[in-house]
Amino acid sequence: MSHTSQAPFPITRFRRTRQSPQIRALVQENTLSVGDLIWPVFVRDGDGVEEPVPSMPGVMRRSVDKVVEAAREAADLGIPAICLFPYTDPALKTPDCAEAWNPDNLSNRATRAIKAAVPGLAIMSDVALDPYNSDGHDGFVRDGKIVNDETVEALVKQALAQAEAGIDIIGPSDMMDGRIGAIRTALETAGHRDVMILSYAAKYASAFYGPFRDAVGASGALKGDKNTYQMNPANSDEALRLVERDLSEGADMVMVKPGMPYLDICRRVKDTFGAPTYAYQVSGEYAMIMAAAQNGWIDGDKAMMESLMCFKRAGCDGVLTYFAPQVARTLQNLR
Incomplete structure (x- = not known):
């Protein structure tokens, strides 16, 4: 980015362009x-159920009929x-x-x-084994190790079942090597050519996921940690290599996860590749603001809006956030 030289004070006064809401706009x-906005929603069994997630104030686990109501709410608010x-x-x-592939x-x-019920609303899925794994991991556990290639075969079956159900965007969140290429090839072969892949390309082994694991019931099942397949929080260049790989294998969009602590990664990804880039404002980020x-x-409202604007400033095209309905209403009130 080129810069023009600024005249010294008082010829240049930066406060001139901050003096009123109209000028600031x-x-x-x-x-x-x-x-x-993309709104993450938790679905559980039952009928007529809206069950609060204690570690995520305002977030519910919903039965399918209540998820349909949430989908209508999203569409009415303009959430895509x-x-x-x-x-x-x-x-x-x-x-x-x-x-996982039932x-x-x-x-x-x-x-x-x-x-x-709401055919115009886009639906994104989660492709990973942890919600279905008695070991709580995103992949198969063999002799204490999370195996890669066998897991990828299972992820392909899971993605194909989701595509058959009518999903619009596949979201592989597992961080196994080679899964994007395998899923893309399988989708093409099965005729699901228009199904998109939003890859969790740079997903870090983060402490900010705790409330989410409570929400999907994975906390108690997890044995050990996910450090052998999720990224080291100390690494930045590796994120770019992972994004480049996933794009080369057929990802249409890429994601950085978590969000706020990794805005530098969002910026580097967008500047380097120019691809549609998203961040996930994860459960721990949400819970901290709410608490x-x-x-x-x-x-809370100002912190919510500021946090989401920060994603846009860092180059993100969109954000997965549990605040989505609240943000949508706030934006409508601002208009």
């Missing part, structure tokens, strides 16, 4: 819109997409993770129900 460099995450019955969690599992039932707001330590 004229010189604002980035904007946040409802079209930037929701992302489904299943809270799987522990009895269905097995070492072979077969429920055509009638929670995620696939919810997808079909949403498509029937501080509930304690009266910060203005």
